[in-house]
Amino acid sequence: MTDLTTHLPSLEATTLDIAKNLIARESVTPADAGCQSFMADYLSLCGFTTEHLDFGDTQNIWSVRGQQSPCLVFAGHTDVVPPGNLSNWQTNPFDPVEKDGYLYGRGAADMKGSLAAMLTATSRFVSDFPEHRGSIAFLITSDEEGPFINGTVKVVETLMQRKQVIDYAIVGEPSSTQTLGDVIKIGRRGSLTGYVILKGIQGHVAYPHLADNAIHRASHFISKLVNIHWDHGNEHFPPTSLQVTNVSAGEASNIIPGEIAIEFNLRYSTEQTHQKIQQTIEQVLNQFADNYELNWKLNGEPFLTQSHDLIDAVSQAIEQVNGIKTSPETSGGTSDGRFIAKTGAQIVELGPVNKTIHQVNECVKISELEQLSDMYYQTMKKLLA
Numbered sequence: 266m267t268d269l270t271t272h273l274p275s276l277e278a279t280t281l282d283i284a285k286n287l288i289a290r291e292s293v294t295p296a297d298a299g300c301q302s303f304m305a306d307y308l309s310l311c312g313f314t315t316e317h318l319d320f321g322d323t324q325n326i327w328s329v330r331g332q333q334s335p336c337l338v339f340a341g342h343t344d345v346v347p348p349g350n351l352s353n354w355q356t357n358p359f360d361p362v363e364k365d366g367y368l369y370g371r372g373a374a375d376m377k378g379s380l381a382a383m384l385t386a387t388s389r390f391v392s393d394f395p396e397h398r399g400s401i402a403f404l405i406t407s408d409e410e411g412p413f414i415n416g417t418v419k420v421v422e423t424l425m426q427r428k429q430v431i432d433y434a435i436v437g438e439p440s441s442t443q444t445l446g447d448v449i450k451i452g453r454r455g456s457l458t459g460y461v462i463l464k465g466i467q468g469h470v471a472y473p474h475l476a477d478n479a480i481h482r483a484s485h486f487i488s489k490l491v492n493i494h495w496d497h498g499n500e501h502f503p504p505t506s507l508q509v510t511n512v513s514a515g516e517a518s519n520i521i522p523g524e525i526a527i528e529f530n531l532r533y534s535t536e537q538t539h540q541k542i543q544q545t546i547e548q549v550l551n552q553f554a555d556n557y558e559l560n561w562k563l564n565g566e567p568f569l570t571q572s573h574d575l576i577d578a579v580s581q582a583i584e585q586v587n588g589i590k591t592s593p594e595t596s597g598g599t600s601d602g603r604f605i606a607k608t609g610a611q612i613v614e615l616g617p618v619n620k621t622i623h624q625v626n627e628c629v630k631i632s633e634l635e636q637l638s639d640m641y642y643q644t645m646k647k648l649l650a
Contacts (some may be wrong), residue, residue, distance in 0.1 A: 268279040276308060283325055286376040288377050290567070294410040295322045297324040301326045303404055305328055305385065314330075315328040316329075321415040322415065325416060326405050327420060327424070329402045331399060331401060334430055336431050337401050337402070338403070340405070340602070342417075345391070353625040353626075356369050367631060368634070372627070374621055375622040376438060376617075377618040378616075378637070379439070381638075383504070386645065390645045394649070398648075402648070404421075413604075417601040417604045432611065434641050435615060437614075438450065445630070446591050448582070449614060451501075451612070453568060453600055455566045457533065457539050457542055457561065459527075459560040462558045464556040466521075467520060467523030469519065470518075470521055479523055482553050486527075489553070490529065490549060493507065504532035505534050509527065511526070512526070512527050514630045537561050539566065547559060564599055565599045565604075566603060568602065570611045570612050575611040576593060576613060586616065
């Protein structure tokens with residue numbers, strides 16, 4: 266394993282050096298394993314002041330250089346998903362290994378490579394432009410891959426209570442598809458999960474007239490549910506979609522089930538609201554059941570950056586560094602950008618290629634680490650120099 270005691274923060278460290286240091290820390294959600302303290306110590310060398318905003322089992326930092334507007338925030342997370350079956354890894358997931366031009370380890374792409382690039386880009390920028398405009402901040406959590414209860418959402422609530430303005434936010438999620446910078450995310454769909462317990466009457470399979478099969482009732486509800494046409498989407502978002510993700514019922518082969526649990530999730534565009542979706546589904550449910558429990562979890566509302574200051578700066582930086590024109594999209598899952606959007610900030614997600622995220626043998630192309638750092642640097646230069 267990497268000896269972290271010999272890897273203290275140094276402004277001479279490369280992006281690869283820092284990425285390896287962070288990967289070596291076993292920070293499975295909600296653990297941080299010292300990642301944020303390392304980042305805070307590094308940022309202090311660049312003139313940042315760091316505040317630890319911990320809630321429950323989650324560690325968060327808000328680290329700032331300057332007090333003026335515009336405020337550019339780098340947002341990300343130090344936590345990673347579990348490595349899974351270790352026997353399927355070619356290397357130890359928490360012992361970063363360079364092989365064939367790639368850096369292997371859990372979090373290499375999601376998203377410790379991005380964090381490392383943010384740090385080295387910032388160090389370079391404040392060295393080149395010590396009297397830069399505005400302010401730079403880091404909003405880092407250890408609860409992005411988990412229940413997202415005590416992480417970015419709580420920090421944003423705290424900042425908003427203080428009237429802290431965030432003008433621009435760059436989230437380091439792995440946005441790229443084939444090559445670094447080919448895709449940036451300028452928004453995300455909303456995510457809404459529904460939980461239904463539909464109740465009938467349990468009975469013996471030989472006496473169906475004395476029972477009410479909950480599965481039979483649910484089959485009609487599910488059929489209607491999955492065939493709802495919600496919308497056509499719009500120029501920025503694909504159509505709203507629904508997927509049934511779990512169904513559980515039954516106790517024995519000779520018992521008519523009296524209860525069934527159904528879970529489903531919607532990814533919805535700005536053509537919908539979660540209130541409208543909930544109302545529609547409840548109306549459908551009432552057609553097939555009169556005894557049920559229905560609960561909701563709003564995972565995030567849709568957001569979209571339509572102002573072009575940040576989008577243009579990031580797009581120009583990508584073209585300058587990698588010679589390609591990026592594609593602004595809103596595809597994929599949720600990100601902590603949904604919480605930062607509540608501040609009114611312009612948000613862009615830019616990070617490594619996402620082919621191996623959450624997989625065994627997660628990796629990132631080593632050459633793209635410094636390129637990503639340069640993209641962040643050029644973005645800062647365009648907005649704050």
